[in-house]
Amino acid sequence: MANSSTSSRGLAGTTLRINLSTGEIKRYPTDEKLMREWFGGRGAIAKILYDEVPRDADPLGPENLFIMSAGVMSGCFIPAGAKIGFGSISPLTNGHGDSNMGGHLGPTLKFAGYDMVIMSGISPKPVYLFIDDDTVELRDASQYWGMGSLACEPAMKKDLGEDFEIATIGPAGENGIRFSCITHDFGRQAGRTGQGAVMGSKKLKAIAIRGTCGINVHNLDKLTEQVTAIIKRTQTHPNMAPWQKYGTAFFIEWSNDNAVIPTRNFQTTYFEDIKGISGDALVERCLITHKACFGCWMNCGKYTKAVLPGKETVYLEGPEYETGALCGSNLGMTDINQVAYLNWLMDNVGMDTMSGGGVVAFAMECFQRGLITTDDLEGHTLNWGSVEDTEHFVDMVVHRRGIGEYFAGGTKRAAEKIGRGSEKFAMQVKGQEMSGYDGRYAPGMLLSYMTCDIGAHHNRSWTITVDMAEGRDKVEGRAKVVVYLQHIRPLFDCWCICRLFWGELDIEPEEIVESLNLITGWNIDAAEAFKTSEKIWNLVRCHYLERNKANGRTFDYPPARSWEDKIPTGPSAGKGLTKEQIETMLDEYYACRGWDNDGNPSREVLHDLKLDFAADNIEKIGLLGKPLPNGIPAVRGERYKPKAF
Amino acid sequence: MIIYLRAGGQLREKLKPDVDHYTRKVEIDGEKTIAEILKDISVDSAFVALIHVDGKLKDLSFKPSDGQTITLQPPVSGG
Numbered sequence: 001m002a003n004s005s006t007s008s009r010g011l012a013g014t015t016l017r018i019n020l021s022t023g024e025i026k027r028y029p030t031d032e033k034l035m036r037e038w039f040g041g042r043g044a045i046a047k048i049l050y051d052e053v054p055r056d057a058d059p060l061g062p063e064n065l066f067i068m069s070a071g072v073m074s075g076c077f078i079p080a081g082a083k084i085g086f087g088s089i090s091p092l093t094n095g096h097g098d099s100n101m102g103g104h105l106g107p108t109l110k111f112a113g114y115d116m117v118i119m120s121g122i123s124p125k126p127v128y129l130f131i132d133d134d135t136v137e138l139r140d141a142s143q144y145w146g147m148g149s150l151a152c153e154p155a156m157k158k159d160l161g162e163d164f165e166i167a168t169i170g171p172a173g174e175n176g177i178r179f180s181c182i183t184h185d186f187g188r189q190a191g192r193t194g195q196g197a198v199m200g201s202k203k204l205k206a207i208a209i210r211g212t213c214g215i216n217v218h219n220l221d222k223l224t225e226q227v228t229a230i231i232k233r234t235q236t237h238p239n240m241a242p243w244q245k246y247g248t249a250f251f252i253e254w255s256n257d258n259a260v261i262p263t264r265n266f267q268t269t270y271f272e273d274i275k276g277i278s279g280d281a282l283v284e285r286c287l288i289t290h291k292a293c294f295g296c297w298m299n300c301g302k303y304t305k306a307v308l309p310g311k312e313t314v315y316l317e318g319p320e321y322e323t324g325a326l327c328g329s330n331l332g333m334t335d336i337n338q339v340a341y342l343n344w345l346m347d348n349v350g351m352d353t354m355s356g357g358g359v360v361a362f363a364m365e366c367f368q369r370g371l372i373t374t375d376d377l378e379g380h381t382l383n384w385g386s387v388e389d390t391e392h393f394v395d396m397v398v399h400r401r402g403i404g405e406y407f408a409g410g411t412k413r414a415a416e417k418i419g420r421g422s423e424k425f426a427m428q429v430k431g432q433e434m435s436g437y438d439g440r441y442a443p444g445m446l447l448s449y450m451t452c453d454i455g456a457h458h459n460r461s462w463t464i465t466v467d468m469a470e471g472r473d474k475v476e477g478r479a480k481v482v483v484y485l486q487h488i489r490p491l492f493d494c495w496c497i498c499r500l501f502w503g504e505l506d507i508e509p510e511e512i513v514e515s516l517n518l519i520t521g522w523n524i525d526a527a528e529a530f531k532t533s534e535k536i537w538n539l540v541r542c543h544y545l546e547r548n549k550a551n552g553r554t555f556d557y558p559p560a561r562s563w564e565d566k567i568p569t570g571p572s573a574g575k576g577l578t579k580e581q582i583e584t585m586l587d588e589y590y591a592c593r594g595w596d597n598d599g600n601p602s603r604e605v606l607h608d609l610k611l612d613f614a615a616d617n618i619e620k621i622g623l624l625g626k627p628l629p630n631g632i633p634a635v636r637g638e639r640y641k642p643k644a645f
Numbered sequence: 646m647i648i649y650l651r652a653g654g655q656l657r658e659k660l661k662p663d664v665d666h667y668t669r670k671v672e673i674d675g676e677k678t679i680a681e682i683l684k685d686i687s688v689d690s691a692f693v694a695l696i697h698v699d700g701k702l703k704d705l706s707f708k709p710s711d712g713q714t715i716t717l718q719p720p721v722s723g724g
Contacts, residue, residue, distance in 0.1 A: 503722035
């Protein structure tokens with residue numbers, strides 16, 4: 001099989017390129033140099049998108065690529081090795097976009113013999129990608145088109161067999177809703193950056209994979225020894241039992257106690273009805289059983305049901321923290337069954353619950369302020385805490401009816417159409433809606449959103465406890481921690497392994513690099529890993545500048561609520577940042593990265609990262625950063641201790 | 646009265662374990678809440694997201710009894 005031919009271990013050996021316009025499917029040996037230099041996953045996706053997608057390509061047009069990559073560690077015997085990454089030019093941000101999911105799809109792609117699938121063009125009719133080891137076909141998907149994600153997956157399993165792993169989009173993706181997700185394993189989503197919309201634009205309804213081979217690793221004996229020791233050690237870790245019981249949902253109440261939970265579209269950071277949507281409420285009222293990704297011993301997934309009067313009982317995975325916050329307190333929902341129901345609703349229509357929660361919350365605040373009315377909503381209201389109102393509004397958006405069309409592009413585009421000051425509370429950066437933390441009194445978190453390469457997202461950097469430890473009124477010194485986190489956290493998305501076992505179970509970065517070496521034989525150290533991650537970060541920044549053609553700083557601001565509105569209620573009432581503090585954080589951040597004060601990478605830093613080609617490209621459009629007066633820092637970012645944050 | 650506090654991550658470092666990698670033995674005089682105990686040993690309770698005792702969820706007002714083990718969980722590093 002293909003996966004026995006590669007010299008670089010951890011790889012399956014073959015990359016597929018599929019032209020959806022013509023139906024042509026080609027096999028290539030996986031580019032080992034690309035994998036080694038860009039670490040597979042997010043890194044390889046970033047380099048391919050940079051090299052191959054024209055700068056003026058429409059994210060929802062045929063020239064955009066849709067890439068699926070399982071990286072070098074997924075499926076390779078390590079306990080968190082279950083991820084798969086998706087990437088394309090994001091229809092939300094118009095820059096590089098990537099998102100990943102757990103479940104079983106990543107390992108299965110490699111077990112079928114493939115590291116990456118690179119898709120171009122637009123199919124003339126709805127299709128799904130069928131992979132059964134050596135058999136790769138585009139098959140007619142007309143019978144599935146229009147189905148909800150949670151209905152489509154079992155239907156396809158019934159048709160193909162239970163041993164196929166399946167990823168689907170719902171009607172949102174089919175209709176080009178820019179914050180659509182990809183769903184797999186009945187509740188695992190690649191939710192961010194609108195990858196589901198790109199799939200839909202290509203008329204690709206689903207991906208079905210069965211793989212029966214294995215993956216060679218460099219040193220199986222030592223890997224076995226290391227992994228066994230990690231599992232043994234972490235079984236007694238104090239975080240393990242609560243983690244297995246609640247998953248990330250336990251965190252809801254803590255966020256509220258510490259005044260970071262977004263409430264009613266980030267109007268405040270404290271939700272008075274938090275008990276009703278807490279992790280404890282989830283376990284008490286909704287939990288059916290626990291659920292894990294491939295090979296994982298943490299089982300953070302919660303298989304649940306939502307029971308609401310007048311509604312059919314629905315079954316889902318979740319809500320985890322982000323959905324709990326963004327479809328809970330952020331929409332004024334007071335009962336965990338409401339949150340779970342909306343989680344199911346958005347999963348089924350194929351809408352990212354994070355951006356979806358953000359979009360609905362923004363619309364609710366527009367309604368609260370009279371910027372949209374019942375006349376715009378087909379006679380309905382859109383009140384905080386109303387499941388019925390939310391369900392109707394989501395249907396308007398998914399089917400682009402009336403004012404739903406405004407919101408189909410996310411909060412930024414909706415605010416541009418609604419105007420009348422709504423831009424101030426469209427809670428996004430670069431077009432992507434914020435995650436479930438309010439950064440007004442957590443400055444490092446706000447900086448994390450502002451500078452995130454794919455638009456506002458906590459995945460790249462999360463600093464709430466750093467902010468608490470260092471002082472929430474203070475912004476100085478935060479940038480170097482954010483930069484460090486922006487280097488270490490995306491590494492997990494390159495290698496296609498879960499980040500949570502690092503953060504929650506005290507696995508040191510050096511241990512993970514050791515696993516990588518035992519899998520691949522690459523013999524790298526943590527410093528090289530961080531520098532490669534920094535290289536990817538800078539390439540993505542250059543790509544964003546090349547596509548959007550303005551100084552980087554202009555894209556890095558949060559909405560004005562972030563400095564104009566102090567927090568009105570709760571433990572942090574009266575607190576907030578000033579515009580000057582936000583400018584200070586950006587100044588420090590750019591200096592820390594070796595970028596100029598306009599937020600553009602300097603040639604010196606790009607040269608140090610072997611990105612001279614990108615320096616040449618941004619120089620041609622006048623966006624190469626000016627040389628820094630004191631040169632660039634030798635190491636960008638600073639490792640923060642205590643390590644787990 | 647002796648109780649045992651267990652924690653990982655950032656909390657573990659603050660806790661300064663002395664029994665094993667995760668556990669600290671704490672001697673307390675009379676009945677005290679977990680909030681009071683943490684204050685006595687200079688651990689900021691704001692960094693405690695979850696308190697588990699015998700598999701059950703407790704809050705900072707819980708008063709442990711002699712010999713009990715209290716597991717303290719720090720917040721998730723991003724949901």
